[in-house]
Amino acid sequence: MAGNPATIAFSLACSPNSPIIGWKGVIRTMKPDSYLTIAPYGETEIIIQKSRFICRAKHVATEAEAVQFVQEISKKHWDATHNCYAYHITETTQKSSDDGEPAGTAGRPILEVIHAKQCLYTAVVVTRYFGGIKLGAGGLVRAYSQGAAAAIEAAGLVKRMMHQQVVITFDYSFMGKMEHELHRTGYLLETPSFADKVSWAVWTPLGEEQKLIEQVTNWTHGQAVLSLGEAEYKDVPL
Template sequence: MAKSYKTLYNCGVAEVEIKRSRFIGHAKPVSSEEEAIKFIEEIRAKHRMATHNVYAYVLGENDEVQRYSDDGEPSGTAGIPVLNVIKKEGLKNVAVVVTRYFGGILLGAGGLVRAYTKGAKVGIEAAGIVEKIFAKSVVLTFDYTLLGKIQNELLKREYYIKNTRYEDKVIMEVYIEEDKLLEFENFINDLTSKRCNIEVKKDVYLFKKDNSYVE
């Protein structure tokens, strides 16, 4: 997978009513086709009395896996519109199910396309679009006399502090985007006159929403 890509933050659900029909958008980040299928089956089981459970999902760095189903709606009026919403947003590793409870009024082909598009959009909005960024866990170990300076500068520059332990020395774990690692190391060395031990640890992922990091 690429060093960064757009995906969903968590599972989201939202509903919209169009001409008495209820359209419930469910959206979730997934890491495999098996996980996508399991999610779809869970929604189908939960809404077994619904008129339709339309779905689409996209997987892979270059959207290698793309699947959709109209689930009984006229061909091209449901699954493809849901898939198109995912692709238009540039999302990867995402599954979306739009559940419809028929309200008695026919929408026509164009109306169905608009309704399923809206159902997919509200579900995706509820899940939250984020940028998933490949990063490194960096552990800083330093004397307490440096705590205020390091903490203030990291917060000022909006670095993501994962946790801080207070032992014989301060041990601070910071998540750094991989392509900013060298810049960060130089920054810490300059800030502390090389009085801070820097250890690059495990690979991790950061989530970024509206230019801010989120858990």
Template sequence: MLTTYFTVKTEGAHEIVIQKSRFIGHVKRVETEEEAIAFVQKIKKEHKDATHNCSAYMIGEHDLIQKASDDGEPSGTAGVPILEVLKKKGLKDTAVVVTRYFGGIKLGAGGLIRAYSGSASQSIDTIGVVQRQLMQLAEVHIDYTLLGKVENDLRQSAYTLQNIDYADRVILHTAMESGQEQEFEAYITDLTNAQAEIKFGGQEYVEKDV
């Protein structure tokens, strides 16, 4: 399992116009090839009157699933340029469909490559990229008298305060890089004068904007 990787933030679309042709870049995070295929088919259905719906996706920890489709454009001028954008940006589990409505002016092979790669790149930049990092989870149980001090200090620290539960005692849900458990325990113990109970849980990916 990867400790960290980059992918798109959410699903969305962005449109640009080049030489009167409309290029609409659709982007989505996908974790299986089935999801990617369903996304491509959905966009094709929504834009069935478009001239082309070219696509590419890259899935898996080691990018083992890579597909590109020119959807009727000259070979190598659409799908592969979109795929190259995903590679250049270092994205995983990402699918892109670029819809083209032809505006009457031919762009030539070089122009098509620039248009499709540009549309894909701008769409990804507009929708946003996140870094997903595998983090160790921990609960910090403290009395209410310590809440202000611990919460403020945690928010200024290298650790992540995810949320707070207010029960009989306060439970602060935190996350840290794997391997920092002993360091975190010592930090909390020192911060609370050994008045906190720390319970380590499992691991999960935590996202932050890039």
């Protein structure tokens, strides 16, 4: 099949008697259907033995974005003693750097914290301004581990799940029933639009579309029309 192997778009036409029209979805082969990561960005600061540690964590979509994040922080804090970092994109794409600290005392501890949190697509930079007191190898490991954990906590953990958009179009007579039932389901709901009929976009976890279709068919006695749109990741609070 021609096209980008990482993202293959497809379109399926449903039968005329089906309540579903215009299926348009996306198969993504490079990422899992769900994974743990962090919210877009977090930043905090800690002081350990007079050394100042500025701790930052960012959600990144690619290794190139992680590298850019590290470069931006290093440029901003060009006068820092160290800008140590680690990022974990996928199980096979990760990197860490001690940036001048003794080998294994900074970058690796940061990466191990990311692993412990089971975060993918995550980059952490811990910037240190030396305060005059040497911490020793063990102290450095503890300091950078603490800094990484603080950065991730500042950002917050989320579960990112692939969702399928389903647009439901129905008569106004079903609005009360639909509003009552949809708010009970836990689906992610957009704001409905109102024209000749009501259109309501709903996001359901990928693979659970049939369940929603059956529910809507039951609620509206088969009189609603469902259009399946794009598939994309949505953040689900833990």
